[in-house]
Amino acid sequence: MQIKRILIANRGEIAVRIMKTAKLMNIETIAVKTAVEPNAMYLSYADVIFDNTEDASEIPVFLNIERLIMIALETKANALHPGYGFLAENAYFAQKCVDNKLIFIGPSPDAIYKMGNKTVARQIAMAGGIPMAMGHAGNIANEEEAVIVAEKIGFPVIIKAASGGGGRGMRIVRKSEDMEKNFIIASKEAEKAFNDPSVFVEKYIENPKHIEFQILGDTKGNVIHLGERECSIQRKHQKLLEEAPSSALDDQLREKMGEMAVQIAKAVNYYSAGTVEFLLDSEKNFYFMEMNTRIQVEHPVTEEITGIDLIEQQIRVANGEELKFKQSDIKLTGWAIECRINAEDVQAGFAPDPGKIESIFMPTDSYVRVDTGVQANSSIVASYDSMIAKLIVKGKDRKDAIKNCKLALDKVWIKGTKTTLPFFRMLMRHQKFQDGTFTTAFIEKDLDKFYLNSEYEEMLAAWLATKLFIEENLSEDSINIDFEQGKEMSPWLLNKRINQF
């Protein structure tokens, strides 16, 4: 093995995840200790800890290219794993690693660049005849042209700002008569928001499913796919639950989409792990969206149904090894579901709820896998994402996996912050989730409540409130306060209560 020492340019659960596999492969790891999380769990998995707590730079270290390269050289790492997020899809960073003779555990800088640039990625897909929502390679000059393009790709269509993002300058058009008005508005909005009035027209896919394919390639030109993941349970493009495989695909469609995904990857000479994202409409038409050139948060569900360690494969490919399996060797067995347990308040529209984890116990059943970077006394800090743990549950089929997931969710114990657990407890019992007909619009359109509402639990909470009231107001040794007069509670009483709990 050429790779001897890996600098983990990341934190949290993915840092732990990478180091676990590295340990199995007898490769040393280096983790970076930051001032924000000096006692983080991931540090305990590293062979070497680089102390970066004195770093006065304004850029967080995991985004600081020069500093990471410096750390790698100083600690004599000969490889670097970027994880996900931060610099994982930064082509310049990957190139910098190569320039400094560091093995970048990921795809080539060129592949990262091509897939990161939407226009280039689309041109590549279009040249390969991959179905796309985009009906036209370039911008649209005027409303007449927009009508022609829309009629060619079929209504409804969506007008998008070429320089845009975040929903601004977007207009859905359902018939030719509405085009003129909407085109002018969209163009004006685009000019106002992005200083660029150019817009383009895409097919608008109503209530699609988000289906993505896991790709694995080596530097010898072999590329295979490891089946799909369904990630339609998302809120504002933040995925909450992923599963593999998807109940929307049969073998025939899987083969067809998988082939397309491989074709896209091959077009940029892709190696390492990657993900090709598609939208799937209700008529089972699929459209290429984008390719992610990194290991994904939801990679464990694929690992669970294929038995392949994706981090190990990334390391082996980066080491120059050839893939040990062909497409025909890949068998999907069973079903896996991943719940992202985040420190968020589902009763306040999933608002982040940072804080200190006082206690955490995760189920240890054979059908459960937990990927986490958090333990008791860890803090969920506002500067990073709100993930506490990924609860990955297996079953022999989807029904079995849901049953197991329900059981596992009730065994998770987290105190200190509010979590997304009540959302998943509700989801497992929701008809539309159970029958698999949900789409990316599920959370916005099909739910009126984001959490499980149990009458018994509410009654027990009411019992507790009543008990507290009695202890504070009616018990013999309590101070009599006339709560109806609106007086504040005496500090003595508060102190007593704090001691009690």
Add this chain to the structure above:
Amino acid sequence: MAQDNLNIRKLYALSSENKRFCFSLPLKHNIRIGKREYEVQLKSDEKYGTYILWKNRKYPVEIIRSRQNKYEILFNDISYTFTVETPFSIQRMKVLSTTKGKAEKELIVAPMPGKIIDVLVREGSVVTRGEPVAILEAMKMQNEILSPVNGTVVKVSAKANTNVMKNDLLVEIKL
């Protein structure tokens, strides 16, 4: 007063959705569901912290806030707000509700610490319930701050690109 307390036979816990749970005094540690009674215990230990033991299952609980007779309780990751009332105070509430008017203004505060990305209203803007008034970024996520009421904006304290603490006033709305 102490004498009065002894005469209270019942207490009501009213939820924020106006559900009423009635408990007779002295408070029992058994709750009847159908024909069976189940023991409910409030416990606390070093490993789990505070929890309720019911039907052989532990439920994490936390007392988030208590003010006068109002309690906010986190039970199994869901927060509930109750006001605990005596039969007497319930009676008094009924009288009060007919004589006292409603609040006239609504203060929208930051639900969490973060950075204001955008303020979407101005003084004099008419807002409807559920309409976003500001965008607050916290933990890499942009959160729309929605107006809980219909009304007119009378004051805007939030400024784009400034940091706010939890409970900082953002917008004041006249109903």
